[in-house]
Amino acid sequence: MSVYQNYCTETLNAQGGLQEIRFHYPENFNFGYDVVDRIAAATPDKKALVWCNTENEERIFSFGEIRDCSNRVANVFSSAGIGKGDRVMVALKRHYEYWLTAVALHKLGAVLIPVTHMLTEDDICYRLATAKVKAVVCTGMDQFPQKMLNSIKKVGLDCLLWTVQKDVPGFRNLTAEMETASSQLERRETLATDPLVMYFTSGTTGYPKAVTHDHSYPLAHVVTAKYWQQAEDGGLHFTVAETGWAKASWGKLYGQWLTESAVMVFDFDNFDPKQLMTVINRYGVTSFCAPPTVYRYLVRKGVIPMPTLRHASTAGELLNPAVAERFMELTGLPLMEGYGQTETTLLLANFKGDRPVSGSMGKPSPLYRIELQRRDGTPAAEGEIGEVVLLPPRDGSRQLGLFTSYLNGDEFYEHAWRGGVYHTGDAAWKDEKGYYWFHGRFDDIIKTGGFRVGPFEIENVLMEHPAVLECSVVGVPDELRGQAIKAFVVPAPGYEASRKLEKEIRDFCNSKLADYKWIRLLEFVSEMPKTISGKIRKVEQRQ
Numbered sequence: 001m002s003v004y005q006n007y008c009t010e011t012l013n014a015q016g017g018l019q020e021i022r023f024h025y026p027e028n029f030n031f032g033y034d035v036v037d038r039i040a041a042a043t044p045d046k047k048a049l050v051w052c053n054t055e056n057e058e059r060i061f062s063f064g065e066i067r068d069c070s071n072r073v074a075n076v077f078s079s080a081g082i083g084k085g086d087r088v089m090v091a092l093k094r095h096y097e098y099w100l101t102a103v104a105l106h107k108l109g110a111v112l113i114p115v116t117h118m119l120t121e122d123d124i125c126y127r128l129a130t131a132k133v134k135a136v137v138c139t140g141m142d143q144f145p146q147k148m149l150n151s152i153k154k155v156g157l158d159c160l161l162w163t164v165q166k167d168v169p170g171f172r173n174l175t176a177e178m179e180t181a182s183s184q185l186e187r188r189e190t191l192a193t194d195p196l197v198m199y200f201t202s203g204t205t206g207y208p209k210a211v212t213h214d215h216s217y218p219l220a221h222v223v224t225a226k227y228w229q230q231a232e233d234g235g236l237h238f239t240v241a242e243t244g245w246a247k248a249s250w251g252k253l254y255g256q257w258l259t260e261s262a263v264m265v266f267d268f269d270n271f272d273p274k275q276l277m278t279v280i281n282r283y284g285v286t287s288f289c290a291p292p293t294v295y296r297y298l299v300r301k302g303v304i305p306m307p308t309l310r311h312a313s314t315a316g317e318l319l320n321p322a323v324a325e326r327f328m329e330l331t332g333l334p335l336m337e338g339y340g341q342t343e344t345t346l347l348l349a350n351f352k353g354d355r356p357v358s359g360s361m362g363k364p365s366p367l368y369r370i371e372l373q374r375r376d377g378t379p380a381a382e383g384e385i386g387e388v389v390l391l392p393p394r395d396g397s398r399q400l401g402l403f404t405s406y407l408n409g410d411e412f413y414e415h416a417w418r419g420g421v422y423h424t425g426d427a428a429w430k431d432e433k434g435y436y437w438f439h440g441r442f443d444d445i446i447k448t449g450g451f452r453v454g455p456f457e458i459e460n461v462l463m464e465h466p467a468v469l470e471c472s473v474v475g476v477p478d479e480l481r482g483q484a485i486k487a488f489v490v491p492a493p494g495y496e497a498s499r500k501l502e503k504e505i506r507d508f509c510n511s512k513l514a515d516y517k518w519i520r521l522l523e524f525v526s527e528m529p530k531t532i533s534g535k536i537r538k539v540e541q542r543q
Contacts (some may be wrong), residue, residue, distance in 0.1 A: 066103065131198060153524060162177075198213075337356075485520055
């Protein structure tokens with residue numbers, strides 16, 4: 001029995017799919033003690049974390065070692081004055097110290113604030129000031145420590161500072177300090193309703209909001225890991241994500257360890273598809289999750305055989321069906337798409353036991369009550385575009401897996417919950433079999449000639465042309481149509497931007513699109529404006 005089964009009751013269908021899941025957990029539930037340490041007590045030698053980097057360095061941790069090392073880190077933090085409720089910013093890329101630090105902070109009841117090392121000084125200043133950070137643990141690479149020191153000085157905070165692996169002026173070396181700290185830690189009392197982790201959203205249209213989840217949040221990722229990613233007890237799961245983003249919580253820690261699957265971590269900076277596949281084969285990865293961009297590069301470079309891989313999933317952006325079909329041809333594995341937000345866990349997915357439908361967001365997670373609503377709050381009909389919203393549980397209980405607040409943002413929280421439902425801001429439609437299909441963000445939908453057009457369906461056709469490496473579609477002002485459809489295109493290697501190529505791509509796409517979806521304008525660009533999480537800033541393109 002995997003450890004997660006102590007905290008929930010599942011109802012499965014004949015195909016092994018999840019029909020219902022009910023959670024029951026103590027009011028002082030703490031992932032560090034009640035998952036990591038519990039597994040360590042029962043099976044201390046069970047593999048928990050497999051880490052390697054591009055320099056061929058390797059570290060493999062058992063659950064017993066994770067327990068002991070996280071206790072050591074917790075004792076380092078505690079002796080420095082970090083305790084319950086203190087906010088600690090962590091920018092550790094894919095270094096193995098992230099897992100030890102995260103579990104240590106959970107055990108102390110401190111609030112983990114993961115951020116990416118790609119932040120600018122202004123980005124760091126905003127986060128430091130908003131969260132009133134007490135301590136920082138960061139990579140010693142990429143001049144990040146100096147950026148952090150500059151930012152702390154600008155904000156005027158007095159923070160405790162640690163780096164890992166090496167000595168950096170102005171910082172303590174956490175890797176060195178933990179070696180001499182005690183591996184014994186007396187349990188600190190926390191509540192399941194206490195804040196656990198705080199993520200800053202990518203801020204596509206405004207300043208990032210600080211999303212807070214409580215100590216019950218990890219449990220909701222049982223559905224993510226077991227029934228979507230299909231991580232297995234004794235398996236090895238590999239999600240491609242940097243620890244600064246919520247995707248790391250989805251695929252590199254909580255649900256995977258709850259199902260007692262080991263986590264594969266490849267510490268790299270520059271993406272190389274063949275290097276990635278070599279890691280999968282070297283360590284025997286059994287389940288894999290990555291954004292569609294990774295799969296696009298994998299199939300274009302040629303997927304090598306990966307005999308141990310049994311499941312593949314994807315999320316983070318919309319998947320081009322042609323990529324999914326090619327991956328299936330090369331590996332025999334369907335790509336299981338999923339959808340959710342930083343504020344939630346997995347909302348919709350092509351789940352275990354269901355027939356995966358390429359291009360679809362899948363079906364609702366049994367953990368949530370999901371509905372498509374018109375702007376007036378009434379349910380959308382089958383095939384009609386509506387907003388994906390979350391209804392509160394029927395019994396009035398607290399919804400597991402849903403964020404508890406926006407820090408200093410009550411008005412944003414109230415707006416998100418207007419009308420008594422949580423608004424995702426994402427438009428979709430549902431087919432006759434109950435599968436949901438993404439249509440676009442409401443603020444990205446193009447209104448042209450009286451029609452509403454989602455950019456994704458046009459971007460999908462654009463991606464079929466071999467000259468298109470990356471694309472984005474927006475609506476721009478047009479006297480005749482209200483908005484005209486404009487495409488931004490990054491040419492693929494071997495193609496040069498030209499009027500001739502522009503016409504070729506437009507003609508290719510428009511021959512496949514209904515008249516009202518035609519691309520009227522096309523602009524070649526060398527790169528897309530993006531948020532630091534990699535999302536294209538369509539608001540900037542519209543301007």
